[in-house]
Amino acid sequence: MTRQLGQTEVKRLNRGWRRRTQAGLSLLLDGVGQPFNVGSILRTAAAFGVDQVWMCGDTAQPGHPSARKTSLGTDRLLSLDYPQTAALGAQAARAAGYRVIAVELASDAVPLHEANLTGDICLALGNEDHGCSAGLLAAADLVAYIPQVGRVGSLNVAAAAAIALAEARRHEWAAQKPDPR
Numbered sequence: 001m002t003r004q005l006g007q008t009e010v011k012r013l014n015r016g017w018r019r020r021t022q023a024g025l026s027l028l029l030d031g032v033g034q035p036f037n038v039g040s041i042l043r044t045a046a047a048f049g050v051d052q053v054w055m056c057g058d059t060a061q062p063g064h065p066s067a068r069k070t071s072l073g074t075d076r077l078l079s080l081d082y083p084q085t086a087a088l089g090a091q092a093a094r095a096a097g098y099r100v101i102a103v104e105l106a107s108d109a110v111p112l113h114e115a116n117l118t119g120d121i122c123l124a125l126g127n128e129d130h131g132c133s134a135g136l137l138a139a140a141d142l143v144a145y146i147p148q149v150g151r152v153g154s155l156n157v158a159a160a161a162a163i164a165l166a167e168a169r170r171h172e173w174a175a176q177k178p179d180p181r
Contacts, residue, residue, distance in 0.1 A: 023172050024051050024120035025165065026098050030086035030136045031057040031127040032157055038062060039070030040158035041125075046074035048165040052096065054089035054122075055082050057133070086132070090124065090139035098122035102140035103164045104132040105154065112164060115144040117171040123164045128157050 005013065027045055032038055038060040045053060060067055062075040083089040090100045101115060102124040124140060126132035137143060146155060146163050155163070 017173075018049065020173055020176060021049055021169065023118070023168075024098060025168055026050055026052040026054070026093060026096070026120075026122040027161065027165075028054040028056060028086060028089045028093055028100065028122055028124035028136070029059045030089070030124060030132050031130070032059045032125065034128055034157075035060040035064040035066035036070050037128065037156065037158045038064070039067035039072075039075075041161045042067070042071040042078060043074045044158070044162045044165055046077040048169055050078060050165070052079045052081065052093075052122075054092060055080055056086040056089040056136075057084070058127075086124065086126075086136035087139045090122075090136060093122035093124075094141075099141045100124055100139060102126075102132045102137055102143045103146065103160055104137065104143055105145050106132070106137060106143050109143040109145040111147050112144040112167050113147070115142060117168045118175070121168060123161070123168060125157055125161050125164070 025048060027050055029038065029041065032041065042053065042062060062071060062080065081092065083092055093100050098120045100122045103112065104126060124132060124136055126136065146160055
């Protein structure tokens with residue numbers, strides 16, 4: 001019979017996935033203004049083992065009460081940096097060894113599931129209303145989008161971040177030999 005895992009079992013399961021995870025994964029937030037979105041993104045980033053988050057431009061601060069409420073303190077598990085612009089953030093990510101992949105509905109963007117997500121990557125997400133800035137799109141190594149088949153034109157930025165982070169890790173894990181368990 002299927003049952004929920006206990007705390008020790010969850011820790012053991014997550015430890016197994018951590019052992020299978022080698023690629024560096026980081027985030028760049030380009031003017032994500034809503035504190036609830038920032039908090040949710042930071043919590044998801046911590047869950048997927050993000051190494052670094054560049055909080056660019058007018059991105060809400062993780063210390064904002066609403067961001068703290070949704071992050072549940074997970075921002076303490078992340079390294080945060082505050083470049084003035086997304087272009088400077090992309091430059092910093094590249095200098096740290098990451099390829100910058102902007103997640104945006106844009107011309108010449110490739111479907112996220114077909115994008116080259118191998119190696120150390122930095123997923124870049126933009127403002128809730130305006131998306132990624134022109135400076136970020138110009139600085140990105142690749143632009144990818146999340147295919148949507150419904151009648152809604154876009155996703156909430158926190159939901160898009162979760163999907164992109166999960167897809168990046170899925171690419172890495174799928175390229176490995178199956179877990180021998």
